Amino acid sequence: xxxxxxxxxxxxxxxxxxxxxxxxxxxxxxxxxxxxxxxxxxxxxxxxxxxxxxxxxxxxxxxxxxxxxxxxxxxxxxxxxxxxxxxxxxxxxxxxxxxxxxxxxxxxxxxxxxxxxxxxxxxxxxxxxxxxxxxxxxxxx
Amino acid sequence: xxxxxxxxxxxxxxxxxxxxxxxxxxxxxxxxxxxxxxxxxxxxxxxxxxxxxxxxxxxxxxxxxxxxxxxxxxxxxxxxxxxxxxxxxxxxxxxxxxxxxxxxxxxxxxxxxxxxxxxxxxxxxxxxxxxxxxxxxxxxx
DNA sequence: AATATAAACGCAACAATGTTGCATGGATTG
DNA sequence: CAATCCATGCAACATTGTTGCGTTTATATT
Ligand SMILES: [Mn+2]
Ligand SMILES: [Mn+2]
Ligand SMILES: [Zn+2]
Ligand SMILES: [Zn+2]
Numbered sequence: 543x544x545x546x547x548x549x550x551x552x553x554x555x556x557x558x559x560x561x562x563x564x565x566x567x568x569x570x571x572x573x574x575x576x577x578x579x580x581x582x583x584x585x586x587x588x589x590x591x592x593x594x595x596x597x598x599x600x601x602x603x604x605x606x607x608x609x610x611x612x613x614x615x616x617x618x619x620x621x622x623x624x625x626x627x628x629x630x631x632x633x634x635x636x637x638x639x640x641x642x643x644x645x646x647x648x649x650x651x652x653x654x655x656x657x658x659x660x661x662x663x664x665x666x667x668x669x670x671x672x673x674x675x676x677x678x679x680x681x682x683x
Numbered sequence: 684x685x686x687x688x689x690x691x692x693x694x695x696x697x698x699x700x701x702x703x704x705x706x707x708x709x710x711x712x713x714x715x716x717x718x719x720x721x722x723x724x725x726x727x728x729x730x731x732x733x734x735x736x737x738x739x740x741x742x743x744x745x746x747x748x749x750x751x752x753x754x755x756x757x758x759x760x761x762x763x764x765x766x767x768x769x770x771x772x773x774x775x776x777x778x779x780x781x782x783x784x785x786x787x788x789x790x791x792x793x794x795x796x797x798x799x800x801x802x803x804x805x806x807x808x809x810x811x812x813x814x815x816x817x818x819x820x821x822x823x824x
Numbered sequence: 825a826a827t828a829t830a831a832a833c834g835c836a837a838c839a840a841t842g843t844t845g846c847a848t849g850g851a852t853t854g
Numbered sequence: 855c856a857a858t859c860c861a862t863g864c865a866a867c868a869t870t871g872t873t874g875c876g877t878t879t880a881t882a883t884t
Contacts, residue, residue: 561831561880582870596834601871603832619758619813621841621870640803643810654801660794662781665821669784672760672815680806702851702860723841737863742842744861762841762870 547571558610566603568593570612570627579616579624579639579648616648617672624648638673644682651675688712699751707744709734711753711768720757720765720780720789757789758813765789779814785823792816 551570552562560566572588573580580588586600595603604625607613616624616639626648638654641647656671677683692711696703713729714721721729727741736744745766748754757765757780767789779795782788797812818824 563832563880565833597870598835598872599833606832617758617760621762623871640807649804651801651803657798660792660796662792662816662818663790663821665824666781667819667824668816669818670816672817674813675803675809675811676813677803677810678808680804683806683808704851704861706862738841739843739864740862747861764842 547574550574554612558612560606560610564593565595565599566607569600569603570607573607573613573625573627576627577649579626579650581622581624585625618648618674620646626650636671638675640675640677640679642679642682643676644678647679649679688715691715695753699753701747701751705734706736706740707748710741710744711748714748714754714766714768717768718790720767720791722763722765726766759789759815761787767791777812779816781816781818781820783820783823784817785819788820790820 548567548571551567551574554570555562555566568589569585572585582597582600582604585604586595586597589595604613604615604623608615608625611628613625613627616626618624618641636656638651638656640649640651654673654675656673658668662668689708689712692708692715693703695711696707701707709730710726713726723738723741723745726745727736727738730736745754745756745764749756749766752769754766754768757767759765759782777797779792779797781790781792795814795816797814799809803809
């Protein structure tokens, strides 16, 4: 199962013209296996001993994966980026996120579509939207 | 005009049981005069020579003003808090913001009301929403 | 399989933003 | 005027992320 994800991850990386290093494969496999958006720290901790990476290398690998649209970055009010594997609908970059104000977990809200019946001030141009719903998750609520 | 804002700011501070120091009055007057949400740096630079504050004092004054609901903090993907005076509708904390992806200015979108016809996963509880529309402002677009 | 080479990597140093502890100063109150 | 306590300034620290640069390594080429 996890091994299968490694193969998938390796394929995804090679198909984007990148070198399939143990670090990149391990990171992407972790993100593919996890439903929640993960912080740099959480990813680091879940990496097996055999694939311990330097902090900087981890940042650069995540940046590369995001640039290839294999994962996406999620902003948050705690000044920490979270990363999440792109699956199907995620690629639109128009999905919202939920953040638990108690345990800080972040999940994607795939079903939430944002209506655009509003308008901006004159001269302003829309490009993208960033929506975070905050509250308590099932465990904390 | 700016003097009038100082008097207003002084009133607002005293009515909340705080000491009306030159720093707090100056900060609040600046925020009351400015339409955009301002960063810590921008506020610091606009403070007159006579009211130069320590970085930490400025942070603490902003924290105090936000705690009294005289201003509100705006989160952003650049990891910098912005501050904006509360006026009327702002107090609801349910207004959205626009951020220019070119010049990084942030304004409040008072008119944008967020519809709640969506639902969260089972067990999840809604508390508040954070919405940022991104694009180009009138100057940059 | 050996080699060449550009892409990844590791380390150190740096940068930006914000926080904490603590001693000092000064406004407010009695 | 004295006592109090809120606010301030300074130093040190914390967190997150970035940059420069020399070294290693995955991959293509021979
Ligand atoms: Mn997402
Ligand atoms: Mn606002
Ligand atoms: Zn939770
Ligand atoms: Zn702009």
